[in-house]
Amino acid sequence: xxxxxxxxxxxxxxxxxxxxxxxxxxxxxxxxxxxxxxxxxxxxxxxxxxxxxxxxxxxxxxxxxxxxxxxxxxxxxxxxxxxxxxxxxxxxxxxxxxxxxxxxxxxxxxxxxxxxxxxxxxxxxxxxxxxxxxxxxxxxxxxxxxxxxxxxxxxxxxxxxxxxxxxx
Amino acid sequence: xxxxxxxxxxxxxxxxxxxxxxxxxxxxxxxxxxxxxxxxxxxxxxxxxxxxxxxxxxxxxxxxxxxxxxxxxxxxxxxxxxxxxxxxxxxxxxxxxxxxxxxxxxxxxxxxxxxxxxxxxxxxxxxxxxxxxxxxxxxxxxxxxxxxxxxxxxxxxxxxxxxxxxxxxxxxxxxxxxxxxxxxxxxxxxxxxxxxxxxxxxxxxxxxxxxxxxxxxxxxxxxxxx
Ligand SMILES: [Zn+2]
Numbered sequence: 001x002x003x004x005x006x007x008x009x010x011x012x013x014x015x016x017x018x019x020x021x022x023x024x025x026x027x028x029x030x031x032x033x034x035x036x037x038x039x040x041x042x043x044x045x046x047x048x049x050x051x052x053x054x055x056x057x058x059x060x061x062x063x064x065x066x067x068x069x070x071x072x073x074x075x076x077x078x079x080x081x082x083x084x085x086x087x088x089x090x091x092x093x094x095x096x097x098x099x100x101x102x103x104x105x106x107x108x109x110x111x112x113x114x115x116x117x118x119x120x121x122x123x124x125x126x127x128x129x130x131x132x133x134x135x136x137x138x139x140x141x142x143x144x145x146x147x148x149x150x151x152x153x154x155x156x157x158x159x160x161x162x163x164x165x166x167x168x
Numbered sequence: 169x170x171x172x173x174x175x176x177x178x179x180x181x182x183x184x185x186x187x188x189x190x191x192x193x194x195x196x197x198x199x200x201x202x203x204x205x206x207x208x209x210x211x212x213x214x215x216x217x218x219x220x221x222x223x224x225x226x227x228x229x230x231x232x233x234x235x236x237x238x239x240x241x242x243x244x245x246x247x248x249x250x251x252x253x254x255x256x257x258x259x260x261x262x263x264x265x266x267x268x269x270x271x272x273x274x275x276x277x278x279x280x281x282x283x284x285x286x287x288x289x290x291x292x293x294x295x296x297x298x299x300x301x302x303x304x305x306x307x308x309x310x311x312x313x314x315x316x317x318x319x320x321x322x323x324x325x326x327x328x329x330x331x332x333x334x335x336x337x338x339x340x341x342x343x344x345x346x347x348x349x350x351x352x353x354x355x356x357x358x359x360x361x362x363x364x365x366x367x368x369x370x371x372x373x374x375x376x377x378x379x380x381x382x383x384x385x386x387x388x389x390x391x392x393x394x
Contacts, residue, residue: 007250019235032238033352040249070333104222111231119231126185126220127228151181158216
């Protein structure tokens with residue numbers, strides 16, 4: 001990948017990656033640190049990027065994932081004063097929550113992408129569990145309309161998840 | 169598409185979420201038994217719907233709000249690191265690389281604060297200015313340069329010999345004696361390449377206004393003048 005493409009990828013994806021880092025680390029400064037490190041790593045490894053294997057976006061998420069996992073390892077060890085070495089690199093229990101956090105972030109991002117109209121319906125009926133009749137009354141539309149909007153809202157979600165690289 | 173089929177279709181979202189009345193659900197169940205197309209759609213929407221369980225209920229109210237933004241100079245800082253590495257190579261190879269300290273915990277688990285006084289007042293500073301730290305623990309070296317930019321100053325820091333992963337916070341000190349944050353970096357070291365990586369940061373202060381550079385990485389303080 002030429003250097004310019006890494007800079008281009010920064011412009012295209014850094015906002016989303018930063019959002020994910022904020023969610024994962026719960027801290028803006030640390031999120032900045034993670035995203036900066038992610039792109040420096042991407043820069044250094046740019047010749048190894050293979051579009052046959054996955055998209056540029058997926059590649060960046062994979063790098064960020066490792067950066068955040070490393071930061072978690074470093075930080076969790078600090079207070080206890082355990083030295084950092086190579087023997088403790090595998091913390092399997094960390095893996096699962098991380099994958100889950102990443103997927104949760106994709107779902108959140110998908111919800112942001114589907115637009116207010118779809119989002120409103122999905123949020124009210126699927127996330128808040130409000131009865132269709134109540135939502136229909138609030139919006140001044142027939143109940144059947146809410147049903148069909150749930151259908152189109154979920155379809156939009158599915159498309160957005162696919163766009164975000166989610167494979168069912 | 170039969171009218172029946174179409175009506176069923178638009179119920180598939182509510183079906184997937186378990187929101188239909190028993191009668192409506194039965195109607196959908198009967199249809200998808202014989203209609204592979206609707207069956208596939210129903211299953212796929214059910215899977216999409218199940219992903220919604222991952223959303224933290226505390227976030228629901230903020231889904232329409234914009235995401236937090238990084239600090240204003242963040243883009244510039246990152247972009248500065250995405251430059252042709254040839255420009256940085258000479259400095260990287262100027263001194264022999266030292267091997268990272270063994271994992272004794274002597275350095276990296278404590279905060280390091282480095283104060284660099286940049287010969288205040290004398291001499292011209294139009295060009296970039298290099299710095300080197302003295303009086304550091306054995307095996308540790310820090311040097312780098314300050315480069316004037318159109319707005320503010322670029323800061324490149326080369327650290328060697330700290331424990332990889334050590335977090336370093338960089339500040340500049342101006343005439344007011346106040347510490348102005350210039351960014352953070354983690355000390356990185358490639359064991360394969362026996363090479364450390366320079367950190368590229370920046371500050372909005374002009375080079376001529378910077379009296380000293382401070383790097384904190386924990387609770388221990390290293391100090392050096394130039
Ligand atoms: Zn059908």
